[in-house]
Amino acid sequence: MKRVKLVVAYDGTNYCGWQVQPNGITIEGVLNRELSKLLKEDIVVIGASRTDSGVHSYGNVAVFDTNARMPAEKISYALNQRLPDDIVVQNSSEIPLDWHPRHCNSRKTYEYRILNREFPMPQRRLDTWFVYRKLNIPAMCEAAEQFEGTHDFKSFCSVNTAVEDTTRTIYSCELKQDGELLTIRITGSGFLYNMVRIIAGTLFDVGIGKIAPEDIPVILEKKDRKAAGPTAPAHGLTMIGIEYEIPPESLMEVQVERT
Amino acid sequence: MKRVKLVVAYDGTNYCGWQVQPNGITIEGVLNRELSKLLKEDIVVIGASRTDSGVHSYGNVAVFDTNARMPAEKISYALNQRLPDDIVVQNSSEIPLDWHPRHCNSRKTYEYRILNREFPMPQRRLDTWFVYRKLNIPAMCEAAEQFEGTHDFKSFCSVNTAVEDTTRTIYSCELKQDGELLTIRITGSGFLYNMVRIIAGTLFDVGIGKIAPEDIPVILEKKDRKAAGPTAPAHGLTMIGIEYEIPPESLMEVQVERT
Structure with a gap:
């Protein structure tokens, strides 16, 4: 076996x-x-x-x-x-x-992609959320950083989940702009149900001026899903990869060396 | 009307x-x-x-x-x-x-994309040609440049076409590498049937060492489809855009001003 x-x-x-x-x-x-x-x-x-x-x-x-x-x-x-x-x-x-x-302890990385232009681009219809409204990118970048660190992310968790501990550590959360393509790249110790999509939806609300970057800590503090923005559509989300603190393959090498 | x-x-x-x-x-x-x-x-x-x-x-x-x-x-x-x-x-x-x-005189731009890695990437299966063989990128770049200029492209035209004049002008032809993604970007006055796909297939042959960059002028000279490489698969090709020497919208403005 x-x-x-x-x-x-x-x-x-x-x-x-x-x-x-x-x-x-x-x-x-x-x-x-x-x-x-x-x-x-x-x-x-x-x-x-x-x-x-x-x-x-x-x-x-x-x-x-x-x-x-x-x-x-x-x-x-x-x-x-x-x-x-x-x-x-x-x-x-x-x-x-x-x-x-x-x-096992790991760092998971996700990307949430928004295509921000006047008309959809057929080639990106399956892996980006198409948004035609003008977005305030600097405000979104500023807001993204507020998620970094160890926080109780109860406000950013789907209400239909029964997780006891809603505290997670986000190692990095940044928004990068490449022309019309906005990529929210987020790396963390773990994620609650719908957490990245709710963060993306909240950053969208920042982009349209409904939420200010400085509101993010307040929303986190409220520990209430209703305080955060909408859940962004699933198809904009990509699980990029998982890095384990101790790569399991390296444990195998140790086992092999021992024998 | x-x-x-x-x-x-x-x-x-x-x-x-x-x-x-x-x-x-x-x-x-x-x-x-x-x-x-x-x-x-x-x-x-x-x-x-x-x-x-x-x-x-x-x-x-x-x-x-x-x-x-x-x-x-x-x-x-x-x-x-x-x-x-x-x-x-x-x-x-x-x-x-x-x-x-x-x-009307125009500059048409096409991109042909090759995904060069060990395994296919599902997200790029529809708009790139997946190639797992190791490619000699500098040789491909050198060969791409040889297509620039005004040439008789008979060797790079599908044999099933009855075009009289097979001379075309290529304003630029370059291969760019972005990690595993190779993009052949080509701008020209016009293109013969399958011309970009045959150029891409020929650059692939350069990449695997079957054709040398300095062979390209010789292949052009032969005016024989059999001298060039294979026709690369259709799905790697994207028509990027067409720039008209005189934008037709500008002609309308002149008409409107006249009335």
Whole structure:
């Protein structure tokens, strides 16, 4: 038996999110199905970020256990032959049997993209939120920085979740402008349900002058979802990648050296 | 009666190219259908670049005549309400009745994009040619420059076309690298059938060492399609825009001033 880690990129447009659900095709469901066929045993993957319907990924992480003899590094190549065009495994590697992608210290990075121009651009309709209103970019940049640090993000969490501890650490949150494309890049220890999309929606409210940059600390203090801005649409969000404090592959090397 | 010019962006993935044809939906066909419904008369557009199936556009140009009273500048807004998400008119303007988008001196710009990495990236599967082989980028850059100038491009023209004069002027042809993304940007007075895709395929052959940069003038000299490289896949190609020597809108201003 071995545990294998996958780095998975996908265009989330045609999926009902990551997590298996009764109605609709999910990324997790497709991975389970194709891995089971490839390795000829029942495979169940565990994902690091259970992205919502329409959300994309460059580097989500999933792990699974297998008795198959295929070397872990070869699984990416074999699996990609079977996966649809909109899901591509970027890497596969062997990791310790007790390693869990959600129970280890990590830095997760997401990008939320806004396309700010008069008319939509067809090529970016699936991975950006189209906004035609004029936005105050300097104010949005100033507001973005206010999210950095360790805060109680209860105001930036969907009300439908029952998480006890809503405190998270944001290592960096910045808005970059590349012409008409605005990218909110945010790296943190972890994120609450819909947190990045609510931050993006709140920055939009700053952009249209409804919220001032200096209101952000006040909104955080209120610990009330209603104090923050709207939840920005899912399709503007991309999970960029996850960096683990201790890369699980390095633990394997230690194990190998010991034997 | 007035003549209206449209600047049209589209994701060509789901279309059988620009030009109306008996089997399959085309950009031209959708524009004719939706303009006819909007303006309540039979509209037939004339396109500047009749892009192939799978080719994209940021700024193709089309014109049509109408008796409708709707101001030309408003047509883009009204038409976009009816068009599918993957076709968006970026601008509409009134132009002289005798102005034809293919009979005027212009500079057309195309980009051909290659994604050069180990595994495909789902988000770029529709607008880049995925190449996993290691490419010699400096050699490709050197070869790209060889296309600049006025040449007989017979070697870079699909054999199935009956064009008499195969001489064209390329104002600039350069390859830019942005990490894993290689963009061949080419501006010229006009292009033969499949010319940009054959240039891209030939630059690929340079990248893999099959053709040397100094072979390009020799291939041009041969005036034989077989001397050049393969035709690169359609979906890597995007028509960026068309700049007319005399912008037709400026001719309208002169007309208006005269009256």
